Amino acid sequence: MNEKILNKASQLPEEPGVYIFKDQKGVVVYVGKAKKLKRRVLSYFRESTWAKNEKAKRIAEEAEDLDFIMVTSEREALLLEANLIFNGKPKYNVFLKDSRTYPYIYISADQYPYLGITRTKELEGSYFGPYTSAGLVRKLLEFLQKVFRIRTCSYDLSRVKKPCFLYHLKMCSAPCVEKVTPEEYREQLSALTDFLEGDTLKVREALLKRMTVLSEAMQFERAAEIRDILSSMDDLYAFQGVEASLDLKADILAVSTGLAALLQVRGGMLLGKLVFDFPDGTPIDFITQFYYAKGNRIPKALIVTGLKKKDIKQFKRDFQYIGDPRDEQEERLLSIAFKNIDEEQKIRLNAAHSLRQAHQILGLKRFPSRIEGIDISHTQGLYTVASVVVFDNGKPNKSEYRRYRISELDEPNDFEAIATVIKRRYTKHPLPDLLLIDGGEPQLRAVEKAFAEIGMDEYEVVGLAKEFNELVFLDSRDRVKLKEEHPVLRMIISIDNEAHRFAINYHRVLRERRFQTSRIDDIPGIGPKRKKALLRAFGSVKGIAEASEADLYGVLKNSKAVEAVVQWANEKSGD
Template sequence: MVNPDKLNDIPHKAGVYLFKKGTEYIYIGKAKDLKKRLTSHFRATTGKSKLIVEEADNLEVILVSNEKEALILEANLIFEHKPKYNAMLKDTQVYPYIRISDDEVPYLEIVRSRKGTGSFYGPYTNVAFTRQLFEVLRKVYKFRTCRRELTSIKKPCMDYHLGLCSGVCVGEESVEEYNERLQKLKTVLSGNFSDVVAYVKTKMEQHARLLDFENAAKYRDILLNFSKVMEAQGVVLPEQVNLDVIVGKSNTYLVLRIRSGYLIGKLLYEFEGTLEDFVEQFYVSKGSELPTIVLVEHKTKALTKLSKMLGIEFVVPSQKDTLYSQLLDKAIENLNYEIGLILSNKAILRQMKELLGLSRVPYRIEGIDISHTSGKNTVASLIVFENGEVKRDEYRRYKLGDILDDYESIRMLIKRRYTKHELPDLIFVDGGIGQVNAAYEALEAIGKKCDVIGLAKEEEVVVTRHGNVSLSYEHPVLRLLVKLRDETHRVANTFARQLATKRSLRSFLDEIKWIGPKRKRILLERYSSVEELKKASREEIEQLIGKKATESLLNELFYLKDS
């Protein structure tokens, strides 16, 4: 327990307090008046405050200038240390961000977390939309995507020749000009998507006035493509407003993110705290861009205080605000639907535990499957289901060499995976009792325990160590396992095909005159198969490998697009 005498040294000032047990932080809080807040903790006779004071053996405080600084520091410390008694915001899936590096000449990339340095923009709803947006913005702002050291770059890369990069790394543009354009891009990524339209229209009109109709047409196509990408997300507001809608219940919060009138994010989080605590973590810890307005179901004094500190307006729509009211209703409808799915899936998983005699409810299942090409180049897929839903960002693929034995492949995969990683609640293998036993043998060899089940390929019978379990085709448990089996199979086969296709293209290029190791590497980086190479234009290939090598390549393909 923390010595109450510690209170004697605490000032009546704003700051953050940290309860510790050993080297671990167990609770972090903020206060306008540290002395007053901590005194209430020590005087508590019931509840969480009493538990924290009794469990902790040390107390630290950090003084700050004002309440806003305390808010930001508290949120960042909670995000960093994840104390057990603080409510933590958990993503129901990993949402993508666009990251701008902090190099002298920054590069951009799509990432799945806010780890590392640089500026992060997002989160966005899904990777597909983020990639489409990223590609359109590349054509407009021509930013770097390579991570190479500038001193090592002697010639422009293929992105420069394809009009996707300005060539700043080889002096085709000054660093100042590049960074000036990047500042405009940062404004766009902060939510001002209308700036893209204005910028592209200006470029299009400039080229048209100069009678440069070819480049004017390129910008027209970019504008059409951008509109198509954004409208696919749904135009929800006629005015170009930046706002979020936040609703929550049953420890689940849903956020609709609208930028320039477009819906760019529908995000779902698990969180056991209040709306005010959620808002703090979402905007401060996760660094989500601040909107102008946040629509909520009700306002509190705490939200009013946050409004002043964060500089955003919290609005409870009235019936007269038809658009805002409809938007809030739509968010509540989506939240209720998502909660229904979560509850339904959890009920199925609890049923699975009972039917199959598992040691725990399989909230996290990892499924594995083995695939090979003509007995060679064996690969494995590992997929993840959490709460009955896929977690594609956690999928993994493994090359296992030329092992022909499925059982040995499973043993190798189990050892490679779980020697370093935590076990799930359940391991699923595509196969029967032989595959199940192979998984158990590998787990035993590394000194770990976990339930393992399989699904016989034709009979759709669930295989466990204790015997087979037959379920009707309509049974929700079997439907979930079939979905899991089909997904593991799809991922493993796709990986095997991709490797075979890559080897096929490499073998094809080996036979062509004028295609040496360097040109082969360039083509393999750009194209994944012979079929994809066939679809490329002569001009595109010439930019990559030159005229003579292109002519030789096209002759081998028996394909001249221009003829």
């Protein structure tokens, strides 16, 4: 037993605070809180505690030093502990880990703040979220632009001389050229913030009222614009797929079997359906780490079971309500949260079983926790691209997917393309546990050659020879042929299909970009900048051809250029 720590512990006050155990290198191994510091820390060194708590025994055996921070209340101790755990992630503490990277809506701290989407919280400003789906966030952002007209560009506004096409599309109030006063912009931003915090009903009622006024004034075109905005709002509700009353602004938390699920409902809209790894965590641990340590916005209500009265008391000042469901609707939403945990567990159990089988059947040196799949795509050698998809513990990690454009080749050569992406990726990124290649022995030989050129030999690669659904190796292992329904083959084919889909999508984008660009190259007076502006404003060659003269002028700001586009569109329609 460490006498140094015992001496320190015996001198601790019987006051609230946080205690910190460190190992012989000074690394923090555990952070805890206590109402009475001395009593709590000394308990780690009693054999009666060790008999009931194996973790306490391991902490006492590993600890070589002790530090503490006194606070004035249990609440302060709770919040300080959460911050120290989140920032230091000590070895023996429970800490919240995202099962995937979720997107946020970001509002910058500029004089005229801009809106954006981000998956990190590095910049100064305000963050709303996290949200479950990037698709939902994009739809939400487009709606916010239409209603509140807050800018989405991050330009230095002092250098902007004229408004962009979003102003003409009525999706930005153009603070860059002072089309809106600072006071008006702040009001728009305040209303947008209220909407994101759940005051959706107020926005809807204001839009309906405005549409009615415009209709009565016989301004039918402007009224139709409001109708379209309301329609896009309805689309948002349909997209999120869970019914809730429009006045509900709450988070719904379920913690079970090493996972936490959180539903975020704002103004009747389910904006987040999040799942976190949380082994041995409690609802209190989640609340302190998610809302306080990570700085996520605190909702008006938090629906969660299993809290004691003293726990609820500690958080009363921040939440208008915290505790058990208050009605049938909240009970139903809590049930959905627990069902999300059940579904996540089923998926993980199936994936874990397939990975264990793959490890054994394929004779892999390491357990394939991380698998990366590579695929090549081109059209007769034009725009050769490669994709790399990443699967962690059997699940796609889309935030780590990467695309590579292979411009070094003069003619189609899949083997050289594979070798190129191998060298470009693995000179910068660590090797996965298993690398999956779409192809047989010739493709694997290209991989072998590429790794040799960059001086790597400790890698594990498997090829999928699709013609016979056989798994191929570089060494003396025999080919493995599995039945179509075998979980290992299904897993590998799904990874290969995902790599193929990701490569094809990128290739299609490049082809379409080339096709669209070439179609408008011959319009007189339309150079690269105007071409880019037209494609950004109208989305496609077809959109440009169908645009009205007023909309074209809003983008081009030049009557001769508009005439040239109109003439081109007329000739195109006569082809």
